[in-house]
Amino acid sequence: DCTALSGAWGRGARRLKGDGMASNKKLLVLPGDGIGPEVMREVRRVIDWMDRRRAVTFDLEEDLVGGAAMDARGVPITEATLDKAKRADAVLFGAVGGPKWDTLGFDKRPEIAILSLRKELGLFANLRPATVLDPLVDASTLKPDVVRGLDLMIVRESTGGIYFGQPRGVETLPDGTKRGFNTEVYTTPEIERVARVGFELARKRGNKLCSVEKANVMESGLLWRQTVTAVGAAEFPDVQLSHMYADNCAMQLVRNPRQFDVIVTTNLFGDLLSDLASMLTGSLGMLASATLGGLDEGGKRHALYEPIHGSAPDIAGRGIANPLAQILSFAMLLRYSFGMEEDASLIERACTKVLSGGFRTADIMQPGMAKVSTQVMGEQLLRELDKLAA
Ligand code: IPM
Numbered sequence: 001d002c003t004a005l006s007g008a009w010g011r012g013a014r015r016l017k018g019d020g021m022a023s024n025k026k027l028l029v030l031p032g033d034g035i036g037p038e039v040m041r042e043v044r045r046v047i048d049w050m051d052r053r054r055a056v057t058f059d060l061e062e063d064l065v066g067g068a069a070m071d072a073r074g075v076p077i078t079e080a081t082l083d084k085a086k087r088a089d090a091v092l093f094g095a096v097g098g099p100k101w102d103t104l105g106f107d108k109r110p111e112i113a114i115l116s117l118r119k120e121l122g123l124f125a126n127l128r129p130a131t132v133l134d135p136l137v138d139a140s141t142l143k144p145d146v147v148r149g150l151d152l153m154i155v156r157e158s159t160g161g162i163y164f165g166q167p168r169g170v171e172t173l174p175d176g177t178k179r180g181f182n183t184e185v186y187t188t189p190e191i192e193r194v195a196r197v198g199f200e201l202a203r204k205r206g207n208k209l210c211s212v213e214k215a216n217v218m219e220s221g222l223l224w225r226q227t228v229t230a231v232g233a234a235e236f237p238d239v240q241l242s243h244m245y246a247d248n249c250a251m252q253l254v255r256n257p258r259q260f261d262v263i264v265t266t267n268l269f270g271d272l273l274s275d276l277a278s279m280l281t282g283s284l285g286m287l288a289s290a291t292l293g294g295l296d297e298g299g300k301r302h303a304l305y306e307p308i309h310g311s312a313p314d315i316a317g318r319g320i321a322n323p324l325a326q327i328l329s330f331a332m333l334l335r336y337s338f339g340m341e342e343d344a345s346l347i348e349r350a351c352t353k354v355l356s357g358g359f360r361t362a363d364i365m366q367p368g369m370a371k372v373s374t375q376v377m378g379e380q381l382l383r384e385l386d387k388l389a390a
């Protein structure tokens with residue numbers, strides 16, 4: 001039931017769950033591969049800080065996923081880990097993948113871990129904000145005038161489309177050549193539920209929703225457009241709805257990104273456009289995301305939070321990765337899964353303070369700033385948290 005998503009997001013969002021929940025917050029932490037474990041270590045310090053300073057205690061479990069699970073257990077994610085994720089109130093995910101596992105078959109690739117979590121937990125709405133923080137306006141490759149104050153949200157469908165559509169595979173043709181194929185497929189209910197998330201979010205923000213597909217060449221895209229239009233007319237006549245082809249959207253995002261408020265799009269287009277949008281902000285290392293499901297029979301909403309930067313194997317193990325996206329993902333988790341608005345905003349304000357204080361990891365380094373390691377960035381954040389909480 002997706003109408004129950006009502007009021008679940010956006011600035012000033014309320015918690016996702018009923019108020020009668022038990023006080024122990026069950027958190028599953030999945031650091032994964034590459035820089036995942038390094039940046040997650042800094043989150044653990046924030047969690048310890050909350051325990052000490054705010055008397056907020058979590059039931060923490062940690063487990064292996066991705067290449068790490070592949071190496072230790074021969075699968076990218078075990079059934080037991082998936083069960084833990086289902087039982088948890090929220091999942092904090094790092095990143096998966098790396099060259100070491102790139103040659104494995106599709107059922108063994110680290111990426112299966114995140115794809116299975118999305119699918120098995122029914123996490124169909126992937127919220128990917130792209131926000132330009134003032135201290136970082138010069139870190140963007142675009143002109144400051146184009147990106148200053150940017151605050152857009154991409155809602156990417158994440159359990160359907162070509163990522164999961166059947167048939168898929170590679171077959172050998174009679175002449176010995178091969179044919180690889182995947183299927184883009186969307187049903188009305190799949191489109192409706194993610195469209196509602198987009199509309200709801202728009203209502204809490206700038207009241208504008210742009211639906212993105214390729215209705216000019218794809219039947220599934222045409223169905224997408226018609227379905228979003230129908231949901232809008234029936235349930236959200238107050239929200240300003242527009243439609244855009246995905247290629248044009250890519251162009252518009254670079255030309256004039258501030259024209260957008262909320263974008264709702266398919267799994268594959270959302271994958272591409274969210275990477276593009278993230279770079280408008282100057283650093284992939286800054287952006288968090290939430291992936292949310294509907295309510296299950298028990299009234300529980302599954303949710304997973306992850307930075308969008310991925311495992312960054314090129315810099316893994318060097319202690320130079322930016323931990324802020326992982327930390328901001330944790331802040332999103334506090335807000336959306338536990339209704340802890342005050343703590344979430346405390347962490348977000350501390351991040352901005354660290355940046356205004358001139359501290360930069362390599363990915364967002366600018367002239368005149370202090371280049372710091374992952375760990376020092378984490379320490380500076382704790383210092384700002386101390387000050388803010390004093
Ligand atoms: C993302 C990633 C994943 C995706 C990969 C790791 C499967 O690129 O979350 O954007 O394509 O969805």
Ligand code: MG
Nearest residue numbers: 271272274275
């Ligand atoms: Mg991606």
